[in-house]
């Protein structure tokens with residue numbers, strides 16, 4: 213395989229996807245570096261979740277290519293992308309509500325464990341890492357919304373990803389929960405997992421990410437270091453608003 | 460490599476070992492309970508002298524096994540089939556035709572019918588599993604009805620006249636027993652034990668987890684590496700396989716089959732209902748449901764008269780509604796509730 217260890221882990225190459233007349237992603241091009249935390253920001257309807265769906269294989273682009281670790285994965289089904297090392301959470305949590313928390317995470321762990329017994333051990337271990345062990349036996353359908361988000365992350369982590377897509381996992385959390393979430397994401401990144409995260413709360417994302425990409429109306433409006441991006445005039449006008457110009 | 464190191468704990472903590480041990484102990488306990496219950500059921504026909512009640516017992520065990528088979532696809536994988544009468548009929552006809560026309564041992568016929576049914580389930584699944592939830596259920600009804608019509612008009616399998624098994628002396632080789640109901644009680648129980656064990660083992664395997672994930676949320680399942688389409692196909696094939704074995708056993712039990720008596724829609728309902736009643740996607744739901752439903756059905760049938768009236772269908776429909784409203788998780792959940800409550804108090 214022509215995997216260049218110094219090359220980007222993910223390359224989105226001129227990708228377009230339209231729903232009927234609505235272009236949700238237009239000519240999106242971006243590289244994600246190995247080991248970085250990349251913030252994907254932009255107003256509602258900018259196409260952030262759609263881009264996640266394209267990377268994880270829910271949709272196929274009408275134009276362009278997606279390369280993961282140097283290989284073209286544009287046509288691969290989602291399950292295969294997961295096995296190759298791409299995991300994701302959903303903006304609206306999609307827990308398996310008839311199963312308990314441990315079983316939910318075991319499904320994820322089975323992606324890289326030969327049998328249920330070793331997958332269950334790995335799942336228990338993952339639960340410990342995301343501090344959800346005390347809820348292991350709880351039915352997922354009965355979790356609180358913040359717990360559900362944590363479960364989403366646990367399940368995705370259990371698949372042993374090299375690239376993790378987090379879609380608004382910190383949204384709707386109390387400040388202390390959000391702080392714990394940020395710490396978790398840092399720990400994940402510290403283990404060498406590359407993270408792309410979508411988040412609206414600038415005060416939370418900007419200190420956390422290494423770089424930021426701003427989507428607007430389906431196109432990349434700006435990208436760069438967080439400090440550069442928040443000073444970008446286009447970004448302020450389209451997304452951040454005057455409040456940030458003053459700051 | 461880096462991603463893996465996140466998961467591989469530096470040292471397996473003792474709590475993990477403890478959890479694994481507790482889980483294994485729980486599994487073992489389930490097996491012991493199963494062995495005990497099935498041993499009791501094996502002894503039961505000797506305790507019942509009345510031939511009519513023995514017949515009710517045979518049918519109860521058989522429907523429990525059939526519903527356990529249905530439950531693999533409907534309960535665990537969440538693909539609600541209302542056409543399993545097709546696989547039941549395939550098993551019944553394959554076993555009967557092979558034995559009556561060609562002298563093939565019914566034991567072999569059971570196996571061949573089961574393989575045929577599994578293959579047909581795969582052929583049906585290929586297009587149908589791309590359909591969304593309710594469309595799949597409707598497709599199964601239509602296909603099973605088409606199968607019924609086909610059998611009624613196919614002279615080679617006796618058309619509407621059906622197939623009569625020859626009269627032979629009682630024998631385990633031909634599965635024929637003129638008066639004695641006990642052998643068929645044990646045959647049905649054998650199938651129930653087989654399907655129960657398959658469920659028990661598969662539920663705690665890659666497939667079992669995949670099925671339940673597909674049932675709850677296919678989009679999330681595939682994002683976690685579950686092959687959704689293949690999961691459904693596997694569940695359908697296994698489910699059809701055992702349903703056909705049940706069909707073959709039923710044919711050997713009643714010695715005469717025609718399309719209506721093995722392939723009517725009524726059967727499709729009767730395979731789904733016990734599991735729905737007892738608790739879908741559970742290990743014991745099908746048996747509990749069958750133990751409630753089948754005796755009521757059989758006894759009320761002798762009062763209300765034949766099956767043609769449709770009264771029994773109204774009864775089933777009403778029952779499903781009552782369960783759906785009062786206790787969607789099935790009768791078994793009554794016991795779970797009390798156990799959870801008890802744990803709470805501790």
Ligand SMILES: Nc1ncnc2c1ncn2[C@@H]1O[C@H](COP(=O)(O)OP(=O)(O)OP(=O)(O)O)[C@@H](O)[C@H]1O
Pocket residue numbers: 231234235236254255256257258259260261262263303
């Ligand atoms: N399956 C779909 N069918 C039709 N339109 C869609 C579909 N998914 C997304 N869209 C549209 O595409 C656009 C981009 O949606 P997307 O969910 O990617 O936005 P987003 O940046 O994630 O927004 P938010 O911050 O609100 O989550 C929106 O206008 C949305 O309505």
Ligand SMILES: [Mg+2]
Pocket residue numbers: 260261262303379
């Ligand atoms: Mg979104």
